[in-house]
Amino acid sequence: MAGIITHTTGVSGQHAQQRSRVDRDPVWVRWTLSFLAIGFAILFLVLPLVVVGVYALSEGLRVFLSALTDPDARSAIRLTLITAAIVVPANTLFGLVAAWAIARFRFRGRSLLITLIDLPFAISPVIAGLMLVLVFGLRGWFGSTLSDWGVQVIFSTPGIVLATLFITFPFVARELIPLLESQGSDQEESALTLGASGWQMFFRITLPNIRWGLLYGMILCNARAMGEFGAVSIVSGHIRGLTNTLPLHVEVLYNDYQLAAAFACASLLALLALFTLFLKIAVEWKLSRDARLAARDAIIETGLLPVRGDRSPRSTSPSTPTT
Amino acid sequence: MSIEALNITKRFGQFVALDDVSLHVRSGELLALLGPSGSGKTTLLRVIAGLELPDEGDVRFDGESVRDRHVRKRGVGFVFQHYALFRHMTVLENVAFGLRVKPRHERPRRAEIHDRVGELLRLVHLDGLAGRYPHELSGGQRQRVALARALAVRPRVLLLDEPFGALDAKVRAELRDWLRRLHEEIQLTSVFVTHDQDEALEVADRVVVMNRGKIEQIGTPEEVFHSPASAFVMDFLGQSNRFHGRVPGNSARQESISYVRPHEFELLKPSQSTRSIDATGSGDQLESMGVTGEIRKIYSASALVRIELSAADGRLVHVQISQEEFQRLAPSVGQTWTARPRRIRVFAADYQI
Numbered sequence: 001m002a003g004i005i006t007h008t009t010g011v012s013g014q015h016a017q018q019r020s021r022v023d024r025d026p027v028w029v030r031w032t033l034s035f036l037a038i039g040f041a042i043l044f045l046v047l048p049l050v051v052v053g054v055y056a057l058s059e060g061l062r063v064f065l066s067a068l069t070d071p072d073a074r075s076a077i078r079l080t081l082i083t084a085a086i087v088v089p090a091n092t093l094f095g096l097v098a099a100w101a102i103a104r105f106r107f108r109g110r111s112l113l114i115t116l117i118d119l120p121f122a123i124s125p126v127i128a129g130l131m132l133v134l135v136f137g138l139r140g141w142f143g144s145t146l147s148d149w150g151v152q153v154i155f156s157t158p159g160i161v162l163a164t165l166f167i168t169f170p171f172v173a174r175e176l177i178p179l180l181e182s183q184g185s186d187q188e189e190s191a192l193t194l195g196a197s198g199w200q201m202f203f204r205i206t207l208p209n210i211r212w213g214l215l216y217g218m219i220l221c222n223a224r225a226m227g228e229f230g231a232v233s234i235v236s237g238h239i240r241g242l243t244n245t246l247p248l249h250v251e252v253l254y255n256d257y258q259l260a261a262a263f264a265c266a267s268l269l270a271l272l273a274l275f276t277l278f279l280k281i282a283v284e285w286k287l288s289r290d291a292r293l294a295a296r297d298a299i300i301e302t303g304l305l306p307v308r309g310d311r312s313p314r315s316t317s318p319s320t321p322t323t
Numbered sequence: 324m325s326i327e328a329l330n331i332t333k334r335f336g337q338f339v340a341l342d343d344v345s346l347h348v349r350s351g352e353l354l355a356l357l358g359p360s361g362s363g364k365t366t367l368l369r370v371i372a373g374l375e376l377p378d379e380g381d382v383r384f385d386g387e388s389v390r391d392r393h394v395r396k397r398g399v400g401f402v403f404q405h406y407a408l409f410r411h412m413t414v415l416e417n418v419a420f421g422l423r424v425k426p427r428h429e430r431p432r433r434a435e436i437h438d439r440v441g442e443l444l445r446l447v448h449l450d451g452l453a454g455r456y457p458h459e460l461s462g463g464q465r466q467r468v469a470l471a472r473a474l475a476v477r478p479r480v481l482l483l484d485e486p487f488g489a490l491d492a493k494v495r496a497e498l499r500d501w502l503r504r505l506h507e508e509i510q511l512t513s514v515f516v517t518h519d520q521d522e523a524l525e526v527a528d529r530v531v532v533m534n535r536g537k538i539e540q541i542g543t544p545e546e547v548f549h550s551p552a553s554a555f556v557m558d559f560l561g562q563s564n565r566f567h568g569r570v571p572g573n574s575a576r577q578e579s580i581s582y583v584r585p586h587e588f589e590l591l592k593p594s595q596s597t598r599s600i601d602a603t604g605s606g607d608q609l610e611s612m613g614v615t616g617e618i619r620k621i622y623s624a625s626a627l628v629r630i631e632l633s634a635a636d637g638r639l640v641h642v643q644i645s646q647e648e649f650q651r652l653a654p655s656v657g658q659t660w661t662a663r664p665r666r667i668r669v670f671a672a673d674y675q676i
Contacts, residue, residue: 191409194472196421
């Protein structure tokens, strides 16, 4: 049995090789396409990053450092970090809950929820900011009530956090829904039959299985939370040293013709982007390795792949005779 | 421990998975739930385990209702079809899981857990593999890890969902024998789900044949095989030839179906019977005269020789004879022979495939 099956996989392997030879494009097509793609990436992705670095240091290291240690810059960095520190955990929790509900339960309004999660991707960030102003602004629905209680949302940190929450909502959930769905609930049910409580099941079984996907979602969420401009710009009011986040601070400096300072701050965001990309690559590698293992598991479970020690003598039979 | 399922009904939307099913599993027996896919067998198993809540009915362990008891408190060992091993844990951690999640005052000490795991791995013949991860094991080994993991918490009943469904034929036969021996050793009330009749008939003490959310028959393997209670059971268990006709002597001219198993034919030279009937004849005629036709194919490379006979109306009749019989009669392809049934089972034609 195993022998026959190895035989077929051998055949399909040959097939794949033949097809790749047939499908192979002429050399000039491959070279042109590769050149275009790489050129495009350099022109629009790498070059701007280099320019940011060059401009940031154009007036010397001293100007660069003073631009970063300026009180307004420090306050902007602090606000950005605070926002991310609130938004990333909150959206990780929301994302987990939403993804869990969608992947594990069939309920009325499930597809609506899936659509709603994507809403922040579909709406322009500026509109998102304006919606918050309409709801929480002084003339908005809750604005006057809130201001009676002494809570100011718009032109203040809560507004910035809310706007960022809204914009970065989809990242974690989007990442987890397909992951949870593909893993099914067998392992979780298994843990329950073995006597695990809901929390034990979640922390010992579910979480370890989705950890890389979750981390990936959090990284993307964090990158966007620190870099978000449009929605935050509307609700922040650009009060220097108070409600400016790092991206807003960059804009303010740029509008003031302080190019070197603007690019010095921008270089921080660029570094964040590079760091995020780096992490993303590492996590993606982990994710794909997990997926490979899972796929291999599935193949072994269906008995299609002999594992070491399991091979029958016949599995070597289809080898081509040596001449 | 005995298990009782009383008048269980379970619906998924419009689909009725279980329709007023009652079942009694005796203490210490190995019971098979056998049926085609969609017959409700897995749902029944999951209801017993507490993984599904029945819409109606009650589940009792040793006479005590466990309907409202959460799955983690029921004390069932459940082996999933695809084993559901924890991928990020070693074999040892998998087997120890049920012990490690116990509340602190019930949790055995570390050394005890290791002893218990070692003992279980010996029981399932996996000693020495404790440090492996599931992806480093073969299908059969994974299956046994799943079993050891389920047994670790000393369950009161063992429930297995298609335990050998995902394995290749040879490993499957080995594990089947092994499960039988294991059950004799540990004497734990066990229920397993299968769609493979050989598996059910060979391994189980009693077999429950299910179809469309209902139980068709409960009995020992001999009972369900030799005295099927319905046309469905007859059809589902083993190969059989169907002949349509009327129930002889029934004035209501009720349509009936006659079944003859391939091995219940005897092969005769056509000259020995004067007349013959076609495959649509009634059970009565069938018994006295048999079916005459030309041999289309002979498969002799097995314990029993399988012969395909093409009847007058073109339908194929399957006949099985022993190798000795085959040597003696020496039938060959193209010759005309008569297959006369030694035994016919007639059911009213209320069942359609």
